[in-house]
Amino acid sequence: EGGISFLYYADRLNQLPLSVIGTAVSTALLPLMSKQLRSNKKDVALHSQNRALEFSLLLVLPATAALMIAAVPFTRVLFERGEFSTLEAIETAKALMGYACGLPAYILVKVFSTTFFAKQDTKTPVIIAGISVLVDIVLSVYFVFYTPLNHIGIALATALASWVNALLLGYMLHRQGFLAVDQKLKTFFPRIILATLVTAVIVYVTSDWTSPLIAGNFMEKIAALATIIISGLFGFILMVVLTRAVVLKELWSKAL
DSSP states (O other), rough: HHHHHHHHHHHHHHHIIIIIIIIIHHHHHHHHHHHHTTTTTTTHHHHHHHHHHHHHHHHHHHHHHHHTTTTHHHHHHHHHTTBBBBBHHHHHHHHHHHHHHHHHHHHHHHHHHHHHHHHTHHHHHHHHHHHHHHHHHHHHHHHHHTTTTTTTHHHHHHHHHHHHHHHHHHHHHHHHHOOOOOOOHHHHHHHHHHHOOOHHHHHHHHHHTHHHHTTTOOHHHHHHHHHHHHHOOOOOOOOHHHHTTSSSHHHHHHHO
């Protein structure tokens, strides 16, 4: 019963960036790519897909780093009260880390599935989703019964299955000629990775520095979490600008 609660609360946190980023991107991308493909503008549609991937990675990678590294502060601030003890918050944080490592894959699945839907192919995503479900079940059974991971194994299995889903969707799109990474995305990727790594270090250092506050009263917990989020966000934006992953004008237009 405890493991189920840990997974439930961890998934609620993990679903926040997934819902905001994934739903927003897929909702905007589907009608756009559908219109472009109906007009036989495949190159324009692929450009839209690349920009959707760029925008998604810009948001999801720092979110992934924050949820994985600051999992304990997040769960302690949001859930630690009443009968939900520190130990239970930490166990929830472990599950959150398992889920969060698959967050980029969840977003890629959204973008890739949208591309299939735009070209009126609903069969392929369903088949691949079925395969990923089987992978999830097999890995969950293995992690729970043959490793000491317990509930963490279920979260990790879900994340790994999502990566299988994303990779298979990407492979099929590439094979069909509907996934072609352009030069702008190739240049963007290592820069956003560097910005994310620096952000991860900032979040780690800030989390360690504010750890005494996390163990304090509710207002101290809020102050600590706010410090972690603000420092990580500021560091990420600064690194994105310094590495020119996104120029300042583009960053502002994306935010709007």
